Amino acid sequence: MREQTVVIIGGGLGGLGAAVRLAARGRRVIVCESGATFGGKMNTFEHSGFRFDTGPSLITMPWVFEDLFSAAGSRLADHLELAPMHPISEYVYPDGMRFDYSSSLPEWLSTLERFGRSEADGFLRFMELGARLFAVSRETFLRYRPRDWWRAGEIAGLRRMPLRFGWGNYHRTVEAHFRSPHLRQLYDRYPTYVGSSPYQSPATLAVIPYIEYAFGGWYPQGGLYRIVESLVELARVLKVELRAGARVASIDRAGERVCGVTLEDGEKIRADVVVMNGDAGDAPGLLGEAGAKSLAPNDRSMSGLVFLFGVGRTMPELRHHTIFFSEDYRREFDELFVERKFPSDPTVYVNAPSRTDRSVVPGEGEALFVMANAPANDGDEWDEAQIAEARSRVMATLARGGMKAFENDVVVADVWTPRRIGAKYLMPGGAIYGAHSHGWRKAFLRPPNKDRRVRGLYYVGGGTHPGGGAPTVLISAQITSELIERYEKS
Ligand SMILES: Cc1cc2nc3c(=O)[nH]c(=O)nc-3n(C[C@H](O)[C@H](O)[C@H](O)COP(=O)(O)OP(=O)(O)OC[C@H]3O[C@@H](n4cnc5c(N)ncnc54)[C@H](O)[C@@H]3O)c2cc1C
Known part of the structure; x- marks a missing residue:
């Protein structure tokens, strides 16, 4: 042969x-x-002993990685040390509210009690919806292209699709499960995991928060x-x-x-x-x-504006993952997808792996990956003034969320605009998820x-x-x- x-x-x-x-x-x-x-x-960027991941910062569905290693006759555990994230992240709101999104169910249910009894029920029903969607997807979408479902005889699986919410709008489904604006904003964030707006995505994306909660968020030591x-x-x-x-x-x-x-x-x-x-x-x-x-530009997922900061002092006030929310989420997504501009009040994600993994910094200090969503852009590169303006909006969100000023302690800095992301990985407009x-x-x-x-x-x-x-x-x-x-x- x-x-x-x-x-x-x-x-x-x-x-x-x-x-x-x-x-x-x-x-x-x-x-x-x-x-x-x-x-x-x-990918990665290393400078002066600071090691940054320039792309993903958390993985879900660890068995997918295990499957790949075993398909090659190897074991993931022999190559990587995957650590579960506890808590998954901290959420910080403009009104001063902040809490951990705990990966321990009893802890999380008790946090939800603070928002009223019905929120814990809403969470459980939302997870149940996600679980049903996951059960259908793993037999269909995650195995074959839709046209092959017929051939594989898996079309019957679609009959198990939870009809009431499964085909609706993602944001409205979140509204139907949660009353608290804080929890609605938290769960509305998940479509951004695939570069999309919660207000325009189908409710089937409720499978994403389910997968993260049920199977955990994981971090490989070393980045x-x-x-x-x-x-x-x-x-x-x-x-x-x-x-x-x-x-x-x-x-x-x-x-x-x-x-x-x-x-x-x-x-x-x-x-x-x-x-x-x-x-x-x-x-x-x-x-x-x-x-x-x-x-077409209107079909593209979001890109991001990413700052990498090597900070010369430790920041114990930070979690490994923190999300600092904007005041008006709907307005933020209108700006991103309708006006196609960088948000006036961006939600900012801070990944500080050095909080749990000191191997990514040289002794003292923190390696921060700071990201805000940005529209894909295949027009002109942002000029210095545009980058400075976007940076000041990002810093304003962090300051409002109570993050102590750190800019004077930055010893390494790098910035990735949508255009730079697109040029580096040869993808139009830097649309991260196609x-x-x-x-x-x-x-x-x-x-x-x-x-x-x-x-x-x-x-x-x-x-x-x-x-x-x-x-x-x-x-x-x-x-x-x-x-x-x-x-x-x-
Ligand atoms: C800032 C950022 C944050 C992210 N956060 C997360 C996250 O938290 N969780 C998560 O799961 N995912 C995240 N992602 C998305 C994740 O990184 C991608 O979905 C995934 O890595 C894409 O892999 P890929 O193989 O499809 O494509 P790519 O990584 O784009 O690889 C394609 C490769 O093809 C090469 N190439 C293209 N054309 C040619 C050519 N003609 N000749 C030779 N080579 C060519 C490119 O150089 C590139 O290296 C993030 C991505 C970014 C940029």
């Missing part, structure tokens, strides 16, 4: 996940990554980039050829089938199968077809994992089915690898 060669365009989490799975099944795999490092959006480093190690053991600084300029075809890729420097690499981990909308351009199908999830079709009918016209061409990653976010991207790697197993016999 002839060994099949698979070229993967992009060494993001999706590309690495697919590489490991395909190499473990005996294929020769070459990963071509245009950047200097692997990991794509799950999220340890996941990428472990996958790179695993890929090397499996003899995957990992090529950084190798941008693919074209996908080559012989008739209706792919036959390889050509790199920007002209080098040709022959392949039986090509997997696109970069933006799926770039594929037509790489195939030499006119009119690349990049997402398309937003507004409406049922957008949320569930993501681009397919197998090209419908060109044989031997597949897709993996957040821009394709089932969507963005670290664990979901690894599920996409599993789906794509299974499709290759099914359709590409050696």
Whole structure:
């Protein structure tokens, strides 16, 4: 039997996940990554002993990561030390209210009592809805593209869909379960995990807070980039050829089938199968077809404005994860998605991994990742004045939430605008999750994992089915690898 060669365009989490799975099944795999490092959006920045994750800061569904390691004959625990987050995060409100979102159910139910008896009931009903949605999704959406549900006989599973809320609007469903404006804002935040607005997303996204609560939020000691480093190690053991600084300029075809890729420097690499981990909308351009199908600006998920601060003193007042909310959430999302501008009063997320993991700082100090949502932007880069204005709004939110001033103690600083995020990872506008999830079709009918016209061409990653976010991207790697197993016999 002839060994099949698979070229993967992009060494993001999706590309690495697919590489490991395909190499473990005996294929020769070459990963071509245009950047200097692997990991794509799950990346790292180190300076003066401060180590920052520049992308995800928390993972959910840890079994997805375990599955990947075991598919390669290894054990996650031999590579990574995953720590559960207790509490998951602290929430801070403009009116001075603050509380821990405890991962211990008795503790959380007792916090909810402060808001009135019905809130604990509302929480339990909301989790029950999430649990039912999860049970349906794991048999359908998280395993196959919708069109394959029929073939897999899983369409019957949809009959278990909780109809009353399942097909409604996310925010209205939150309103139906919680009375407190504080709790409504807390649960309204979850669609931002897929770059979307709670006011425009379907209620099916209630599966996200359920997954986080039921299975926990996890942090790998040493930082999220340890996941990428472990996958790179695993890929090397499996003899995957990992090529950084190798941008693919074209996908080559012989008739209706792919036959390889050509790199920007002209080098040709022959392949039986090509997997696109970069933006799926770039594929037509790489195939030499006119009119690349990049997402329309109105279809894009949010981007972010990220500040990385190495602070020279410890900040015991901070949790590992803290969310400082804006005053008017609806207005914030109108600004992001309708006016397409940076919010006048942004909600700010502060990730301070050094609060629980001192290996990411040089002795004293904190490594802070400070992020506000921002609209995707493929217009001009923000100028200095725009960045300074956005920074002052971010700092105003933090000061209002009682965070002690720290700017005079900053020893390392870096800023990532939507445009910089987009340019670094070759994704239009820096839209972190590809398309937003507004409406049922957008949320569930993501681009397919197998090209419908060109044989031997597949897709993996957040821009394709089932969507963005670290664990979901690894599920996409599993789906794509299974499709290759099914359709590409050696
Ligand atoms: C600031 C930020 C915060 C985030 N927070 C979270 C979080 O808390 N939790 C979570 O689950 N997720 C989070 N995410 C999202 C998560 O990082 C992504 O969903 C996931 O990492 C995407 O992986 P991917 O493989 O789909 O794509 P990418 O990481 O984008 O990888 C694609 C790779 O393809 C390469 N490429 C593209 N075109 C070419 C070409 N022509 N030739 C060669 N290489 C090419 C790119 O350089 C890139 O490295 C965050 C992302 C960011 C940026």
